Amino acid sequence: MKIGNTNIKNGLFLAPMAGYTDRAMRLVCHNMGAEYSVTEMVSAKAVVFRDKKTFTLAKIFSDEGPVAIQIFGSEPSIMAEAAKILSEREECRDAVAIDINMGCPVKKIFSNGDGSALMKNPALIEKITRAVKESTHLPVTVKIRTGIDEHHINALDCALAAEAAGADALCIHGRTTAQMYGGKADKKIIEKVKSALQIPLIANGDITNAEEALTMFSDTGADGIAIGRGAVGNPFIFSEILSALSGTDYTKPTLKERVDTALYQLREAIADKGERVAVTEARGQIALYLKGFSGAARIRGEINRATTLEEVKSSLCSALTDSEN
Numbered sequence: 001m002k003i004g005n006t007n008i009k010n011g012l013f014l015a016p017m018a019g020y021t022d023r024a025m026r027l028v029c030h031n032m033g034a035e036y037s038v039t040e041m042v043s044a045k046a047v048v049f050r051d052k053k054t055f056t057l058a059k060i061f062s063d064e065g066p067v068a069i070q071i072f073g074s075e076p077s078i079m080a081e082a083a084k085i086l087s088e089r090e091e092c093r094d095a096v097a098i099d100i101n102m103g104c105p106v107k108k109i110f111s112n113g114d115g116s117a118l119m120k121n122p123a124l125i126e127k128i129t130r131a132v133k134e135s136t137h138l139p140v141t142v143k144i145r146t147g148i149d150e151h152h153i154n155a156l157d158c159a160l161a162a163e164a165a166g167a168d169a170l171c172i173h174g175r176t177t178a179q180m181y182g183g184k185a186d187k188k189i190i191e192k193v194k195s196a197l198q199i200p201l202i203a204n205g206d207i208t209n210a211e212e213a214l215t216m217f218s219d220t221g222a223d224g225i226a227i228g229r230g231a232v233g234n235p236f237i238f239s240e241i242l243s244a245l246s247g248t249d250y251t252k253p254t255l256k257e258r259v260d261t262a263l264y265q266l267r268e269a270i271a272d273k274g275e276r277v278a279v280t281e282a283r284g285q286i287a288l289y290l291k292g293f294s295g296a297a298r299i300r301g302e303i304n305r306a307t308t309l310e311e312v313k314s315s316l317c318s319a320l321t322d323s324e325n
């Protein structure tokens with residue numbers, strides 16, 4: 001599959017997650033086999049206002065593999081201007097695409113008419129996609145859900161509107177807005193959208209292991225799959241899926257490998273954000289690296305109070321010592 005000039009051989013994407021998919025997470029997932037990732041969503045309005053923090057979120061680094069910048073908003077001219085600004089910024093020079101968020105269900109976003117609220121209006125989807133496409137030299141991709149609720153399943157109309165306006169690829173999360181993150185991702189709708197589109201389709205929702213990844217590929221015919229929550233504290237999922245795709249044996253990471261990877265991710269985050277912010281933000285993710293190991297609950301408690309790398313390190317190392325005894 002290709003998105004613009006970017007060749008994506010294994011079809012494995014890291015899905016965008018606000019508060020999670022910073023450079024450190026993207027880098028770790030890339031090292032494990034995710035071929036393409038997307039930044040946390042950034043507000044188009046904030047980009048247009050030249051908000052400094054927003055440019056930090058949109059910053060792309062050359063060592064993390066292909067990354068798209070995701071924007072949200074609902075006014076075509078602002079979305080277009082934001083895409084143009086980001087395409088021309090020095091710190092975004094390595095971005096490979098602009099991704100438009102049309103799937104966010106969060107109340108604050110939805111009630112502003114942004115995110116998945118755009119799916120109420122396929123004509124607006126077409127306008128926004130066209131305006132963004134005309135404003136940037138980068139490929140433009142779109143991320144949607146299946147619809148607003150079970151009575152309004154219109155992913156196909158929305159996908160076709162985006163494609164007609166020039167979208168280069170589309171990602172679909174197989175849930176409605178009303179479902180938020182509950183229930184199950186609907187593969188039938190994803191398959192229906194895939195069959196109708198000419199552009200590459202990336203399927204998303206509920207992939208937490210290699211078996212579910214293979215099923216997502218085979219049930220939907222998708223060109224790629226995007227993994228979100230399944231990669232939090234478990235970037236190894238990408239190597240697990242790669243092994244399954246190539247039919248080779250997979251050995252689960254040891255506790256030591258998990259601890260080492262968690263610390264590597266934390267050090268990278270500290271390099272970008274400073275110790276206090278990085279440690280505070282990473283607490284949940286680090287605890288998930290230990291999921292399933294004995295003593296994980298105690299260590300989660302310790303990590304939730306940690307404010308320094310040394311504190312996190314000593315908690316994680318105590319997990320290793322416990323496991324050896």
Ligand SMILES: Cc1cc2nc3c(=O)[nH]c(=O)nc-3n(C[C@H](O)[C@H](O)[C@H](O)COP(=O)(O)O)c2cc1C
Nearest residue numbers: 015016017018040041143173205206207227228229
């Ligand atoms: C904490 C969190 C933050 C998210 N932030 C974004 C976001 O910024 N942009 C976006 O398009 N989707 C966002 N999503 C949705 C995910 O990209 C993905 O579509 C969803 O989690 C389903 O995939 P999964 O089952 O693999 O997690 C977010 C999801 C979570 C759980």
